[in-house]
Amino acid sequence: MNTQKVISGFFIILAMTLNFGFFYGDIDNFAHHSPYELFATIVVNLIATVLKLGDKTQLGSVLLATSLVADIQLISAAIVWGISVYATSGGIQDSAQIIVSLSGGALMANVVSVILFMGDTLKSKR
Amino acid sequence: MHSSNILWIIIRRMRTPFIVIIVTFAITILGLVIIPGVDAQGRPYHMSFLDAFYFVTFMASTIGFGEIPYEFTYAQRLWVLFSIYIAVIGWFYAIGALVALIQDKQLIEQLRLAKFSRKIKDLKEPFVIILGYNSTTKELIHKLNEDGKRIIVIDKSQDKIDELELENFMPEVYALKANIDSPDSLKLAGITKRNCKAVVALFDNDFKNTKIALLVRLLNPKMNVIVKSSTKEQSEHLKNLGVKNFINPFNLVADRFHLALTAPNLWKLEMLLFQHKQYIKSYEELPKGKYIICGYGRMGKVLKEALDKAQLESVFIDLKSASYKVKKNSAIFGDAQDFKVLLEAGVKDASAIIAATKDDLINLTILLTAKKINPEIYTIARENTNDDITIFNSAKIDRAYIIEEVISEHVHRQISQPLAERFLKELYKQNDKWGLELSKTIRTTTGYNPELFEIRVVKPEAYALTDYLKKGGIVNLGLLARDLSDRNRRAKLVFLMVKNRKEEITLLPDDNYEVKVSDRFLIAATKEAKEDFELLVNNLNEFHYAISGEELNNWALSKILKKKES
Incomplete structure (x- = not known):
């Protein structure tokens, strides 16, 4: 068993599942989207990104790229959330669609990342 | 290639610190958000993520703006107490790792390499690579540097490189600490660049020289390799490799x-x-x-x-x-x-x-x-x-x-001085009487210590002369040997040799020799005559005076004055 694979696989897949957990639900009903879940998604995504850093292979670079995409999308979602709560009068409901759809984009990137990761694992002969 | 190496080292060293920061921040932020507090009116509230992130950011970096947005409850303070320890330690660990990284030998080495290869890339003038910095090459570097030649030195010892940098060469001599006989360092020094004119290896060890010659031939077959070879067998090997320039000091x-x-x-x-x-x-x-x-x-x-x-x-x-x-x-x-x-x-x-x-x-x-x-x-x-x-x-x-x-x-x-080299070959074919006459001529015209220089009839080296020739003018060599203060006097110089465009040699050309574009002259002259000659072939006014004996009147004022006189 390769410990490094376990750890990186754990974080990559956890990033996707958490992302999905946040994304799933009515797009304009905020009862379905927990801020804690978004927070957890961001943290796990950041960890996954750092774990992917420094892999010199072609696949490593693409994995890193997907992670960076997910990071940008999720952090934008968090920023939109913060702005809508504190800096605008409209409140959270106005921005719900933007936040959820941003996290949906991040989910796509995470799915791609997991697929690449699985492909690499299946290809490996050890 | 080297800039990516630098990035790679940074990433590898910073991976753990990054993760430590992310994890400690995540734990502390989450705790702050979950633990309930009370606001100014005593109503229960939960800190938002923004507040928590803000608080942790200034807490971890020990800036400490205080308890916001409301004063903390004891439950919150307990958590913050715990948070301070893990977040501050995590933060300091990351900063420490960054400082260590800046001093990291590997990173410094990579930065040095990157700087070196950038310099080589930017070098547009012709240059020579010299391998090894020792007393022989030191002397050579001094001489070449005086001629304004660009030089790149590779030596495997950092001490030698430091010593070289202390010499303060102008123009700068680029030095690289690297393995002398590795293809990578030779490539890094620009052996495959078009403006690399020669590679010089003058180690005491003949095998080392031969190895380098072989390596250079493989990396760049057209490269001029100059190596030392002190035995016949070694020279034979080098000849078989196709190396033409080997220096056998004992034969010399x-x-x-x-x-x-x-x-x-x-x-x-x-x-x-x-x-x-x-x-x-x-x-x-x-x-x-x-x-x-x-x-x-x-x-x-x-x-x-x-x-x-x-x-x-x-x-x-x-x-x-x-x-x-x-x-x-x-x-x-x-x-x-x-x-x-x-x-x-x-x-x-x-x-x-x-x-x-x-x-x-x-x-x-x-x-x-x-x-x-x-x-x-x-x-x-x-x-x-x-x-x-x-x-x-x-x-x-x-x-x-x-x-x-x-x-x-x-x-x-x-x-x-490729011309002097050629002249020497011709010299060996002559007899002593010829030598006696020539040295007499040189002595009477230029004195005991003439300077030797080479000049090529092309625009960068002889502007006025080339310009005149290209416009169809005909110049005999005698016209160029004029003293600039009085053209009836002969300048104190001796033309030793001319090599024309077809690589044909004329030894001791006489005054009737017709100068052509891209001729190369080897001249012995006094210091003053050398400077005058260089002025004469480059400056339009001086050149005009030398060939015609008249001053060139291209001043508007002097033209007006002339008219008035007449």
């Missing part, structure tokens, strides 16, 4: 020695080509009697050949410095037994003695001992390194062949 010394024996006037001219000071005045001629050669090594053998060719009698004393030192446990020649050896070889009636062993101290003591027996004897020493030059000077040795200097002189000329 022997050739010079032979020339000095048989044609002293030509030899004097050779000394002029090397710009040895006071070449014609004070060099005495070698005696024509019996020679004793001490040391039958690579140098002794070729000197013997030279003496045989000159039909002079010579005797050998077989003396090997290494075995001598072991046997006598001393590097000083001259005990009773040594006296006997010298006497047996006939020191008393010999006219010259040559000390040609590998050891400078033994060479010196041989000559001093010989002088004790026969004060009239002419002493010739092989001096292996430049460092001992003052000792040899103060010992009043009649003539010293400094191996390192011979090498650096030859390489310098090959790189910097």
Whole structure:
């Protein structure tokens, strides 16, 4: 068993599942989207990104790229959330669609990342 | 390639610190958000993520703006207490890792490499790569640097590189610490670049030189490799590799020695080509009697050949410095037994003695001992390194062949003065009478210490002349040898050789020689005449004066004045 694979696989897949957990639900009903879940998604995504850093292979670079995409999308979602709560009068409901759809984009990137990761694992002969 | 290496090192070193920061921040933020607090009115509330992130950011970096947005409850304070320890430690750990990274040897090395390769990339002028920084190449670098040639040096020792950087060369000599015989470092030094003109390897170790020559041939087959080779076998190998420029210092010394024996006037001219000071005045001629050669090594053998060719009698004393030192446990020649050896070889009636062993101290003591027996004897020493030059000077040795200097002189000329190199080849074909006449001419026109320079008839080197020729003008060489203060006088210079576009050579061209574009001239001149000549061929006004005897009137004012006069 390769410990490094376990750890990186754990974080990559956890990033996707958490992302999905946040994304799933009515797009304009905020009862379905927990801020804690978004927070957890961001943290796990950041960890996954750092774990992917420094892999010199072609696949490593693409994995890193997907992670960076997910990071940008999720952090934008968090920023939109913060702005809508504190800096605008409209409140959270106005921005719900933007936040959820941003996290949906991040989910796509995470799915791609997991697929690449699985492909690499299946290809490996050890 | 190297900038990505730098990034790679940074990423690898910073991975753990990044994760530590992310995890500690995540834990502390989450705790703050979950633990309920009370607001100013005593109502329960939950900190938002923004507040928590803000708070943790200034807490972890120990800025500490205080408890926001409301004063904390004890439950919150307990959590913050815990948070301070993990977040601050995590933060400091990351900062520490970053500082350590800046001082990281590997990173510094990579940064240095990146800087070096950027410099090479930006270098647009022709340059020469010199491998190894030692006393031989040091001398060469000084000479080339004076000519304004760009040089790149590779040495495997950082101390040597530091030493080189302290020399303050202008223009800058780029130095790289790297393995000399690895293809990577040669490539990094720009061996595949078009403006790399030559690679020079002058190590004592012949195998090293051959290896480098082979490597260079493989990396860039057209490259001009100049290597030292001190044995026939090695030279044979190099020839098979297709290396044309190998320097055998012992053969060079022997050739010079032979020339000095048989044609002293030509030899004097050779000394002029090397710009040895006071070449014609004070060099005495070698005696024509019996020679004793001490040391039958690579140098002794070729000197013997030279003496045989000159039909002079010579005797050998077989003396090997290494075995001598072991046997006598001393590097000083001259005990009773040594006296006997010298006497047996006939020191008393010999006219010259040559000390040609590998050891400078033994060479010196041989000559001093010989002088004790026969004060009239002419002493010739092989001096292996430049460092001992003052000792040899103060010992009043009649003539010293400094191996390192011979090498650096030859390489310098090959790189910097190709015409002089060619002239020397022609010189060896002439007889001594020709040499006598030429050195007389040079002496009467330019004095004892002329400067030697090369000029090519192209716009960057001779603007006015090239311009005139391209417009269809015809210039005979005599017109260029004008004194600028009075064109009826001849400038103090001697044209030694012309090489035209078709690589044809004219030795000592006369005044009727018709100058063509891209001719190359080798000229001996006084310092003043050299400067004048360079002015003449470049400056339109001076050039006009030299060929026509009139001042060029291109000043509006002088034209007006002229009109008024008439």
